Amino acid sequence: MRVVMFGYQTWGHRTLRALLDSEHDVVLVVTHPASEHAYEKIWSDSVAELAEAHGVPVVTRNRPDDEELYARLKEADPDVIVATNWRTLIPPRIFQLPRHGTLNVHDSLLPKYAGFSPLIWALLNGEPEVGVTAHLMDERLDAGDIVLQRSVPVGPRDTTTDLFHRTLALFGPITVDGLAEIASGRTDFTPQDRSAATFFHKRAEEDIRIDWHWTAEELDRLVRAQSAPYPAAFTHHRGRRLEILAARVSEQRYGGTPGRIFYREGDGVVIVVGPDARSGRAHGLAVTRVRTEDGRELPAAEYFTTMGGYLTERP
Template structure:
């Protein structure tokens, strides 16, 4: 069904592999919608979204309305006469007036196995909760938050040291592959669309800065998952001698019965911190105002001793 006329809506890196794959497979992409440009940094330099950058590279028209609830914006979208609208991490809720435009509706690529992990941070929560399997869901959008009928799911096993960043990359590629499978047989998939089981639904909220601060009274396994959840952004952190210290990699090991947050061992390559249950051997850190580094490098410039304590602010 490469003759399908598509309007593509997306903003972050997660959406880019799907846009590239649709283009490579010869789909008729009439336009790309992305969030308005943002000003970043002290110089307030305008930066484009990853999807806008890719669309411009591919020569596809880009539109960036502030809202999709304006009648003129809806009319402009309808004028493209899309057979289907593809929505991947666009960042705006689509009103009914937009949902009703395309013949085959609006398809969404969601980074979890719905109905589990609806909402803003499905990939992060799969890592945070220690899931053995995650995946993507292609669904028909309705007016709810990730509540539409399911067309297809695709699963992937998580690596024991999976981070949000690594899973994000894997699912973005899997999403592109699964989306094109659905589009190739869209009428069949939509005939067999499966409503979601609301009793199994869970929601994910955005990870905030407070969540990123390590609570050493928690179990080592919980903290280790949090560290991987917050990689690459914003990074789990603690405090050492009044300065912020991000922890990027650690292994769960046996504890020594000390107070949580106490450093119980130091070698040339790493140091070990007592938690509420068990301990964490810290492999990679980032001192305040410096780059990520192996713990061995960090220890060369600091005198860290067993008995020193990592704290909360």
């Protein structure tokens, strides 16, 4: 089939690579310009460079809503559009243009975690598995009929970085296999259960600020969700920003006030946490590695030379 691809960052790069290696003919690529957004500067393999290296024409747009692009798409005469990690609304006149519509490839198990940063949100929420969905695009974001869906388990100490690499490996195969389903003439794809749908916003600075009233289990997941190269979860100590790079749920239970720097446990320093911290029935968060405001990374046991004092949300 003649394929136009809308794609961006490493997800788009991996998808385009699979399409170029397939039996399909990639006739045009549409991608976003490079971004300075914290979450778009990482996993930023260039879709444009890969397309140009293979002689595929490239159009760069923030939003695909102008007449010039529409004319280019009509001229390309695609059988199908493939969209991967496209960050803005694709209007109906474009996603309905190809004979077989538009196949969107999204890194969540839809209908849950539509929208942005699905792997981070899923890990934060303790999901047992994550995955990738190939679905036909319609007027609602990430809501069209499911062509294929594949999942991978979430391990007890997995980070978002682990899940990124595990799900990235699914993008090429699910795209090519999804196109095979469409080319076969199938139309009986699976409607999404909209009663189970959830939609998440982009991650921002406020989303990685540590609230010591969260439980130790929730904070452990937050630290693992914000694994490098994602921006690290942070707090403040003595008025200065302190990033928490590694932590775990404490072995013992600790009581007191949330944020209290309390006790050395193995190679970690336990912070009192939780909405019911004063009861002493909850585990603390054993912080094991930190990064200071001036960029120094060091074990928490070296940074916290004495116990006492508090970690706070604000300076």
